[in-house]
Amino acid sequence: MKYYGADVVFPVASPAIKKGIVAMDDHGVVKGVFNPGEIDEAQVEYFKGALIPGFINAHCHLELSHMAGVIAQKTGLPKFLEAVMDGRELNQSNVEQAMLDADKTMYDNGIQAVGDHVNSAVTAQVKEASPIAYHTFVEVMALNKDDVVKRIDNAKEIEFHFDYKHSSITPHAPYSSSKYLFKSLKKAISEDNIISIHNQESDEENKLFRYKKGEFLEFYKKIAYNFDEFKAQARNSLQSFLPYIPAKNKLILVHNTYTSIKDLDFVDRMGRDVFFCFCPKANLYIEDRLPKIENFMLGKYNIILGTDSLASNDTLDILEELKVLHNEYNHLDFQETIKWATLNGAKALNLDHELGSLEEGKKPGLVLLEGMETFKLDEKVKVRRIR
Ligand SMILES: [Zn+2]
Incomplete structure (x- = not known):
């Protein structure tokens, strides 16, 4: 299991979570989306930006x-x-x-x-x-x-x-x-x-x-x-x-x-x-x-x-x-x-x-919008595939 955290996570099918965490297994299947504090921080890889499917x-x-x-x-x-x-x-x-x-x-x-x-x-x-x-x-x-x-x-x-x-x-x-x-x-x-x-x-x-x-x-x-x-x-x-x-x-x-x-x-x-x-x-x-x-x-x-x-x-x-x-x-x-x-x-x-969404059981890919720290999209934001 891998845990990915970011300034904001957009699961899409549910509201965005500030400092949210996405759990994915080795095959890229979503195992859960968590609020900050719900997962031991030492296990989480953190990114600056927004995580989306x-x-x-x-x-x-x-x-x-x-x-x-x-x-x-x-x-x-x-x-x-x-x-x-x-x-x-x-x-x-x-x-x-x-x-x-x-x-x-x-x-x-x-x-x-x-x-x-x-x-x-x-x-x-x-x-x-x-x-x-x-x-x-x-x-x-x-x-x-x-x-x-x-x-x-x-x-x-x-x-x-x-x-x-x-x-x-x-x-x-x-x-x-x-x-x-x-x-x-x-x-x-x-x-x-x-x-x-x-x-x-x-x-x-x-x-x-x-x-x-x-x-x-x-x-x-x-x-x-x-x-x-x-x-x-x-x-x-x-x-x-x-x-x-x-x-x-x-x-x-x-x-x-x-x-x-x-x-x-x-x-x-x-x-x-x-x-x-x-x-x-x-x-x-x-x-x-x-x-x-x-x-x-x-x-x-x-x-x-x-x-x-x-x-x-x-x-x-x-x-x-x-x-x-x-x-x-x-x-x-x-x-x-x-x-x-x-x-x-x-x-x-x-x-x-x-x-299409970060929901348990789906295999939607995981994408980072680098530089997106709020809910506002601007020209500087860049896309980077994580999974
Ligand atoms: Zn066409």
Whole structure:
């Protein structure tokens, strides 16, 4: 048994403890969290800072790791997508090493589990050998009716390469899915298939659904997609596609940068299990804008955090995402946001039986936030993995 003490311990599922102590066995299983004085001091290894469970990065694309620094910033989403399509074939010799490096970086940055989106099986080996727990989301994109069956079959073939308990099939984004795809997916997946869809990452997506206007029309021209059949919906994208998502499946909506209060009211009326995933640094990289976090907090929605990929971020580090949020919204309470970064993400990925909080019997990893002596997160705080 090892005892770890720090200025403050955040068990996450219970209130923070000043000068708290975490007991872990040789396998990293939590055996208890204690108040000062409950454990003989001579047995305790003390750290300056805060101890937390390992982070959960709920949204990433490991297979794009070789695109670090390739794509221009702040161009808006449609131009970003074009650049990814043009650029993902570059640096092919570097793909394997870039994924290995990204995986190691995430582990060193205290990340215990990752929700990772794929379009191929190229990440399978890295994930199998990694100490990180991955849930793989195989993306399906199909705008043309004739492509739908073929694309779903292809996704099922790719899913076969990943741990079947921790993988699922998901539509990629509203602008890359047709109603035919949504209808066919509903039949093709089971109720335990977690869905994770990019949502309202750009206002162009809302313009497309609302008015059939904007930059996505140019994007479709570039990919030679005939969009004639689509009718303007006179409402935002989320309100247009949500009714097509099977009601019982757990749903992660990723980004939500342009999700309005009306959209949230619409989600409420659907009465379904939804997690809102924010990737603040990627939003700044692509759109130079952050989601309206307060709206989601007022409604007490389940919030989770992701880094997105190195194509739209210069770090894979959940602490850095937290810093951006705390810097922008300085009234945020770390006791709340640490839940977004850990336990909520574990719940979204069905990993909370083992990860996301310092609770007896779990094996959540142990991470030190060096320099965090109070409940306030500032720029100087650094992440260091202890277990
Ligand atoms: Zn993404």
